[in-house]
Amino acid sequence: MRRKVIGRHLITGRGALSNPPGRFDKQQIEQIDDGWYLEEQPESIATTLEPERAREVITTNDSPDIPFPSSVNPYRGCASGCIYCAAGDTPILLADGSTRELARLRTGDLILGTRRLGQYRKYVRTRVLARWCVVKPAYRVTLEDGTRLTVGSDHRFLTEEGWKFITGANCGRGQRPHL
Numbered sequence: 734m735r736r737k738v739i740g741r742h743l744i745t746g747r748g749a750l751s752n753p754p755g756r757f758d759k760q761q762i763e764q765i766d767d768g769w770y771l772e773e774q775p776e777s778i779a780t781t782l783e784p785e786r787a788r789e790v791i792t793t794n795d796s797p798d799i800p801f802p803s804s805v806n807p808y809r810g811c812a813s814g815c816i817y818c819a820a821g822d823t824p825i826l827l828a829d830g831s832t833r834e835l836a837r838l839r840t841g842d843l844i845l846g847t848r849r850l851g852q853y854r855k856y857v858r859t860r861v862l863a864r865w866c867v868v869k870p871a872y873r874v875t876l877e878d879g880t881r882l883t884v885g886s887d888h889r890f891l892t893e894e895g896w897k898f899i900t901g902a903n904c905g906r907g908q909r910p911h912l
Contacts, residue, residue, distance in 0.1 A: 818867050818885035828858040840864060847891065854891065872899050 793803045821836030828843035838844070842861045847854040867885070874882045889896045 818869060818871070818888055820871060820883035823882050823884070824880065838864070874899065 791803050795802070819835055821834060823835045824832040825835050825838060826832055826845045828845055833842075838861050840861050840863060843858055844861060845856050846859040848857045869885050871883050871885050874884060876882070884899070886899050889898060
């Protein structure tokens with residue numbers, strides 16, 4: 734099944750295809766072409782389903798955006814539903830030590846990731862498993878070494894204090910986000 738978003742075709746059923754604004758959002762979305770949308774056929778991604786013996790199948794919530802107090806747990810674990818997001822011009826560290834823009838990566842490319850070993854993390858070679866696109870509010874971040882990134886607020890950064898999200902220092906107009 735294909736869906737047309739901003740004039741491009743995307744895979745449905747895997748990952749977050751969009752992140753529509755909620756009624757409490759105070760941010761505006763500006764759509765820009767950063768080179769991420771490419772006119773190529775996406776690869777099919779296999780899904781493996783396994784039986785689950787859960788203690789509970791009902792979950793409860795108290796979010797003002799959800800009009801019901803409970804729902805059925807649809808699945809356990811991650812089905813590539815992560816919505817970490819970076820713009821297409823974000824530099825990604827490849828397994829050979831060079832960098833490449835995120836938009837230029839292809840499924841199967843070797844990149845460097847991290848793996849937890851006790852209280853430390855170690856660089857490990859890994860492969861790009863899938864690609865998807867989202868449209869959402871983003872922050873421009875300048876790192877200490879001058880590297881500039883454009884990422885969504887739900888993108889994690891590995892800092893000396895562990896994984897962190899971008900948050901508003903004192904939330905409100907004119908306030909700068911920080912890690």
